[in-house]
Amino acid sequence: MYDKLIFDLSKPGKTGVSLPQTDVPHRDNLIPDQLRRKEPIGLPEVSEPEVMRHFHNLSIKNHHIDKGFYPLGSCTMKYNPKINEVTARLSGLADLHPLQPAEQVQGALRLLVELGEALLEVSGMDGVTLQPAAGAHGELTGLLLMRAYHESQGHPRRKVIIPDSAHGTNPASIITAGYEVVQIPSNADGLIDVQALKNVLDTEVAAMMITNPNTLGMFESNILEVAELVHNAGGLLYMDGANLNAMLGITRPGDMNFDVVHINLHKTFSTPHGGGGPGAGPVAVKQHLVPFLPGPLPVKDGDKYHWQEPGPQSIGRVGSFYGNFGVLVRAYTYILMMGAEGLRQVSERAVINANYLRALLEPHYELPYKRRSLHEVVFSGDGLKPYGVKTTDVAKRLLDYGYHAPTIYFPLIVHEALMIEPTETESKETLDAFAQAMINIAEEARTNPELLHRAPIATPVGRLDEAGAARALNVVYKPEAEQK
Ligand SMILES: *Cc1c(COP(=O)(O)O)cnc(C)c1O
Numbered sequence: 200m201y202d203k204l205i206f207d208l209s210k211p212g213k214t215g216v217s218l219p220q221t222d223v224p225h226r227d228n229l230i231p232d233q234l235r236r237k238e239p240i241g242l243p244e245v246s247e248p249e250v251m252r253h254f255h256n257l258s259i260k261n262h263h264i265d266k267g268f269y270p271l272g273s274c275t276m277k278y279n280p281k282i283n284e285v286t287a288r289l290s291g292l293a294d295l296h297p298l299q300p301a302e303q304v305q306g307a308l309r310l311l312v313e314l315g316e317a318l319l320e321v322s323g324m325d326g327v328t329l330q331p332a333a334g335a336h337g338e339l340t341g342l343l344l345m346r347a348y349h350e351s352q353g354h355p356r357r358k359v360i361i362p363d364s365a366h367g368t369n370p371a372s373i374i375t376a377g378y379e380v381v382q383i384p385s386n387a388d389g390l391i392d393v394q395a396l397k398n399v400l401d402t403e404v405a406a407m408m409i410t411n412p413n414t415l416g417m418f419e420s421n422i423l424e425v426a427e428l429v430h431n432a433g434g435l436l437y438m439d440g441a442n443l444n445a446m447l448g449i450t451r452p453g454d455m456n457f458d459v460v461h462i463n464l465h466k467t468f469s470t471p472h473g474g475g476g477p478g479a480g481p482v483a484v485k486q487h488l489v490p491f492l493p494g495p496l497p498v499k500d501g502d503k504y505h506w507q508e509p510g511p512q513s514i515g516r517v518g519s520f521y522g523n524f525g526v527l528v529r530a531y532t533y534i535l536m537m538g539a540e541g542l543r544q545v546s547e548r549a550v551i552n553a554n555y556l557r558a559l560l561e562p563h564y565e566l567p568y569k570r571r572s573l574h575e576v577v578f579s580g581d582g583l584k585p586y587g588v589k590t591t592d593v594a595k596r597l598l599d600y601g602y603h604a605p606t607i608y609f610p611l612i613v614h615e616a617l618m619i620e621p622t623e624t625e626s627k628e629t630l631d632a633f634a635q636a637m638i639n640i641a642e643e644a645r646t647n648p649e650l651l652h653r654a655p656i657a658t659p660v661g662r663l664d665e666a667g668a669a670r671a672l673n674v675v676y677k678p679e680a681e682q683k
Contacts, residue, residue, distance in 0.1 A: 205253050206676050209243035215250060260659045262603045263473070268629050270556075272575045272606035272618025273366065273414055275442050275466035276473065278625075282536060283469060283529035292528055297520040301505045308504035311497040311521060314531040315481070321542070322440065322460050323453025324483035328493045329527055330518035334441040335368040337461025337480030338408070340493065342376035343514045344459060344484060345406050345435045347491040351512060356405035356434075362391050364414045364610045366439060378405060385612060389415040389568040391425055400432040410439040411455070414610040414618070416553060416572035418445075426456035435459065435488075441480075443467040444622065445550055445573035448543030458485045468530035479526040493517045548623035549574040552630060556621055559634035563641045567613050574622075580615035588644040588651050590615040595662060596643065596654035600636040 245253070262269065269276035287293065295304055315327045331337040342359070349355045359373045360381045370380045381399050386392040391409070407429045411419045419425065426436050438452040438460040444467050452460040464479040465472035472478050484492065493516055494509025509515070521527075537545065550573050557566070557576040564578040580590030594604035594617070606618040621630055643650055655661060 202253075202256065204676060205243045205245060205250070208245050208249055208253065211244055213244040213246055213249075215245070215247040262598075264471075267601050267603065268621075268625060268633055269603040270605045270619045270621050270633065271603060272416075272577070272620040273442060273609070274473075274606065275444050275463075275574075275620060275622055276603070277444075277466075277469055277622035279469045279471050279529070280533065280536065283532045286532040287525050287528045293525070295524075297524075302503075305504050307524070308497045308506075309499070310531050311527065312499050312504060314527055314534070315497070317531070317534045318462060318481055318483055321443065321447060321451065322462065322483045323451030324457075324460060325453075325486040326489035326492055327481055327483040328496065328517070329479065329481045330493050330516065330522045331461065331480040331482055332518055332523050333465075333478040334439075334461060334463040334480045335372060336517065337463075337482045338368055338372035338437075338439065339375055340480075340482045340514075340517045341437055341459040341461055341484075342372055342378065342406070343517075344482070344488050344491045345437065346376060346378075347512065347514050348435065348488055349405055351491075357403040358399075359405055359437075360396065360399060360407040360429075360434075362409065362413065363612050364389065364410070365408065366410060366414060366441065367609075369408050369410075369439060373408070385413075385415075388570055389413065389417050389612075390419055391421065393421055393424060393428070396425060396428060400428060400434070402433060404429070404432055404434040406435040406437050406458075408437040408439055409457075410441070411452075412445050412573040412575075414575075415568050415577050415613070416445075416575035416618075416620075417568065417570055418573055422455045430456070441466055442574070442620075443546075444620075445546055447546040448539060449546055452483075453485065458488060459483070464526055464530040469533045470526045470529040477523050477526050479523045479530065481522075497521070545623050546574070549621075552621040552623060552625060553619070555627070556619055556630055556634060559630070560619075560637055563638050564617065575618060575620035577610065577613050578617040578619070579613050580617055583641070583644045584615075586644045586648045588648050590617055592648075592651040592654060593617065593637075593640050593644070596640050596651050597636060598655040599657040600639075602633055602636060 259266070264276055264278055292307060295307055301308060311329060315329060318327050319325065328340065331340045346355050357379055358381045359378045360383060361369050363382050363384050373380045383395040383399060384392055409419060411422060413419060429436050435458040436456060438457040440452055440460040441463040443462060447467070459482060461480045461482045464470055464481065490510055490512040491514055492509070494513050495506040497504060498507045553572055553574050553576050557572060560578060565582040567579050568577065580593055583593070590607050594607045597604045608616055609618060610616060640651070
């Protein structure tokens with residue numbers, strides 16, 4: 200079942216390259232003794248084709264967006280156009296050193312300035328930092344900005360409000376920024392309960408964090424009223440814009456009176472992600488928060504670009520150098536390739552695709568919140584309970600059909616949740632085939648639940664003890680002789 204490890208393929212003396220004899224005269228003391236390795240390094244010795252085949256075969260065992268449909272809700276696993284990879288590899292960008300003086304890297308600075316301008320246009324905000332390396336990092340940055348703002352007003356305040364549909368990173372970021380989490384329930388439509396919000400608003404509330412459309416895929420239609428209530432209490436409004444796929448060119452966080460928003464370039468702006476990175480989570484703010492932004496900031500001055508050191512109120516750096524530059528290049532490429540009209544079409548198609556799947560699957564899976572959704576839709580596996588089948592079984596069985604599973608058991612307010620986000624990059628044929636697989640699985644649940652309990656059966660490894668695999672991870676190779 201398992202492939203050999205590359206160490207098992209190793210034979211002493213095998214090598215991928217043959218270098219000519221050195222013509223540098225040999226001198227024993229060239230490298231001081233204390234810097235010399237005492238033991239052999241223990242790397243595998245294999246030929247170039249063996250290395251290539253080993254890693255290529257491993258890579259195709261994993262699911263990835265170039266291999267198949269990946270409808271992971273909230274994560275926006277859209278296809279990443281290959282032109283992004285071409286520009287990110289251009290020597291003039293890829294081979295820069297982060298310490299090169301500004302006059303030598305004018306093009307890179309221009310790219311950062313123009314990416315920032317595009318994000319301000321998309322978000323309707325006034326200032327932006329590109330430093331945060333991920334969405335959660337952007338959230339922490341945004342919270343620190345709001346804390347600095349409140350401190351400048353004399354009191355940092357104590358609490359941050361979130362709805363119970365919030366992404367798990369929101370409460371984690373709130374705690375990390377030194378605030379208390381105040382959670383309010385959603386109403387029967389899956390939206391913010393305005394009365395519940397009024398009940399918790401007081402002068403200790405620093406901010407409210409909202410995902411819009413929320414994690415049920417629904418637009419918070421009372422957002423202007425919510426913004427007014429929070430602002431009247433002296434609080435700030437934070438938008439978790441990890442996923443802007445439903446609003447590009449249609450509406451903007453700034454127009455909804457949000458004060459801060461983070462944007463996941465690795466979701467909406469098509470840079471490869473998953474398995475932990477890389478990413479970028481720029482944070483955009485309204486004018487009253489601009490003085491607190493991290494620095495240095497790339498700026499245009501006449502026809503030259505330079506780094507502007509942060510002012511005295513800045514929260515300081517939140518990332519080394521200029522952020523994840525390779526990700527920023529990809530997002531910039533994507534935005535230029537799409538253009539304003541293209542970006543709007545992204546959102547229109549993402550919304551149509553999600554609603555198409557919703558219509559195909561509604562007769563077969565429970566839909567707890569019936570309002571029209573935007574870019575994603577959340578079903579419940581509760582209807583399969585009579586057959587002893589759980590959402591996790593449906594997810595595992597989808598792997599046998601060649602699909603990545605949707606997000607499951609999130610958002611927490613939906614029992615046995617199945618959260619599907621198809622994105623705009625999938626064709627009707629792909630959506631039809633996926634829906635058919637989901638419908639087949641619902642039928643299998645009724646007729647052959649045992650099969651679903653055993654799934655997946657067609658993948659390189661079967662059902663894993665997921666907690667064990669994460670907690671008792673063992674990635675240290677020991678040669679067979681030492682294992683005994
Ligand atoms: C993905 C996501 C985040 C976190 O982003 P990371 O880049 O994974 O840290 C936060 N909020 C929502 C709604 C998300 O979908």
